[in-house]
Amino acid sequence: MTWGREPGATDEISQALTEHGAATAAIEADLSDPDTPARIFDEAEQRLGHVAALVMCHCESVDSGLLDTSVESFDRHFAVNARATWLLIREFGRRFxxxxxxxxxxxxxxxxxxxxxxxxxxxxxxDRITLAAARELAHLGVTANAINPGPVDTGWMSEEIRERCVRGTPLGRLGTPRDTAHLVDFLCSREGEWINGQLLMSNGGFA
Incomplete structure (x- = not known):
């Protein structure tokens, strides 16, 4: 796993994973740097062995619209959210x-x-990069899917946003990290091997 602006989170996450029997390696990384994905895999393989599953939940997120987005912000969003995804998947495929x-x-x-x-x-x-991997890495026996978890309150929501999202969800609640984790667990299991090249909506029906 990697982390960015919440350095304290790594201890909590590592402990939770260890309690479930997982081996962990915390690697601090700036995914706007194109050399970072290779370094992440180098360290992960050295400390944990070959990587069989790549789960990516990194992001750059700064609110702005058509008229007030700066070129620098636009480029950084694509460097972190799109280019790093491509480079991580490419590294995974090359080393699988x-x-x-x-x-x-x-x-x-x-x-x-x-x-x-x-x-x-x-x-x-x-999304497009991930779905392309479903076909381009098929010869390796690798599946690739994207998950849209909908509104998940991990501490960033204002009360106004929270109430609006709850109203828009038929199940009457927000998503939780556990909801997403259950789907990730299924996709990584043998039972999930037939699901491939999909953009999965796991959002409680949010609209």
Whole structure:
């Protein structure tokens, strides 16, 4: 796993994963740097062995629209959200050495548009890159899917946003990280091997 602006989160996440029997390696990384994906894989392989599943939930997200987005912000969004996704997938494909049929690529995406143009546009590019991997890496026995988890409150929502999202969800609640984790777990399992090249909406029916 990697982290960015919340350095304290790594201890909490590492502990939770360790308690579930997982081996972990925390790698601090700036995904706007095109050399970072190769370094991440170098360190992960050195500390954990070959990588059989690549799950990506990184993002750059700064709210701005058509008229007030700067060129610098637009470029950084695409560097982190789109280019880094491509480079991580490319590195994964080049190094993949697990048994055919066991490889998994999963990216977390979004369908936001108005009010956060560079974020939404770069996530759209992420979708296309991920779905391309489903075909281009098929010869390795690797599946690739994108998950749109809908509105998940991880502490960033204002009360107004929270209430609006709950009203828009038929199940009457926000998504949780656990909801997304269950789907990721299924896709990484043997039972999920037939799902490939899909953009999966896991959002409680949010509209």
């Amino acid at each position: 050495a697990a048994a055919p049929g066991t490889g998994r690529i999963i990216s977390l995406t979004s369908d936001h548009t108005v009010g956060n143009l560079p974020y939404g546009a770069s996530k759209g590019a992420l």
